[in-house]
Amino acid sequence: MSKGKFVVIEGIYGSGKLIVDLVEKLRVALVKQGNDVYEIDSPDSGRAQIMGVQELANGWRYGMFKPDFFFELASRARVCSVTREELKQGKLVLCKHFTLSSIVHARLKGHDWFREDLNCLEARARGLQFGGEVIPDLTIFLDVSPETAAQDLGENIDDLFKPSDLVLQRSYYIEELSKMPDNKYKIINAMHQKDEVFSETLSLIQAILK
Numbered sequence: 001m002s003k004g005k006f007v008v009i010e011g012i013y014g015s016g017k018l019i020v021d022l023v024e025k026l027r028v029a030l031v032k033q034g035n036d037v038y039e040i041d042s043p044d045s046g047r048a049q050i051m052g053v054q055e056l057a058n059g060w061r062y063g064m065f066k067p068d069f070f071f072e073l074a075s076r077a078r079v080c081s082v083t084r085e086e087l088k089q090g091k092l093v094l095c096k097h098f099t100l101s102s103i104v105h106a107r108l109k110g111h112d113w114f115r116e117d118l119n120c121l122e123a124r125a126r127g128l129q130f131g132g133e134v135i136p137d138l139t140i141f142l143d144v145s146p147e148t149a150a151q152d153l154g155e156n157i158d159d160l161f162k163p164s165d166l167v168l169q170r171s172y173y174i175e176e177l178s179k180m181p182d183n184k185y186k187i188i189n190a191m192h193q194k195d196e197v198f199s200e201t202l203s204l205i206q207a208i209l210k
Contacts, residue, residue: 004036004087005208006134008098009201011142011190012169013161014149016096018142018190018197023094025198026205030092035209038086041096042079072102076125080134084127087134092209099126100139104172108165138208140201141177142190146170 009019023039030037079095086093102122103113113119126134146166153161177185186204190197 004089004091004093005137005205006083006087006093006095007205007208008095008100008136008139009142010097010100010139010173011144012146012149012166012173014146014151014153014166015142015144015190017152018144018194019096021194022142022198022201023096026202027094029198029202030205033206036089036091038083038091038093039095040079040083040093042076042098042101073121073125076102076122077127080126083134084132092205095136098136098139100141100173100176103176104169107172108169136184138204139177139180139185140204141173141185141187142197143170143187144190148191 009023011019027037027039076099083093083095099122102118106113106116106118111118123133124130146163146169149166150163174187177187188197188200188204192200
């Protein structure tokens with residue numbers, strides 16, 4: 001079979017439910033149209049924190065490490081291993097969050113993605129020199145307002161993020177997206193009606209399947 005397509009849906013913290021609902025709706029619609037679709041999720045360090053991973057023991061024989069980032073790398077490696085096989089079968093893979101979310105979270109926490117070689121570690125997790133690097137064919141950013149995202153997060157934002165972090169996160173996403181080729185990303189105004197967001201996203205995916 002010919003190689004499949006890899007589509008990533010991104011959004012700031014607080015847009016998770018919107019993304020989950022949208023991807024499920026997209027999968028159903030695309031399957032009805034005769035596409036072979038596989039759905040997967042790839043958590044970044046921020047969502048690893050929300051899951052409580054930072055509370056894991058963080059000592060090892062060589063010193064200290066951040067459990068959230070190592071959990072992310074392990075998860076990314078597993079996601080990419082599965083994704084690579086699905087793509088080989090010619091499937092359309094829909095993924096919630098990927099490398100871009102990691103870059104943005106690192107910036108949000110004051111880290112330099114390239115100077116600290118986080119990009120090299122993450123690239124290896126995606127398969128660089130280990131079976132073929134997995135790279136999205138299309139990244140779709142659902143642009144939710146930070147105010148709306150903060151409301152949706154509710155108490156989950158406490159002790160992890162401040163509302164101002166969501167404003168920064170959105171600006172970092174926009175900035176990082178602008179560094180990508182125009183045909184590799186799209187920004188969708190997620191404040192529109194859900195049906196409009198769904199239709200626009202579906203059209204973008206259908207375009208790369210032709």
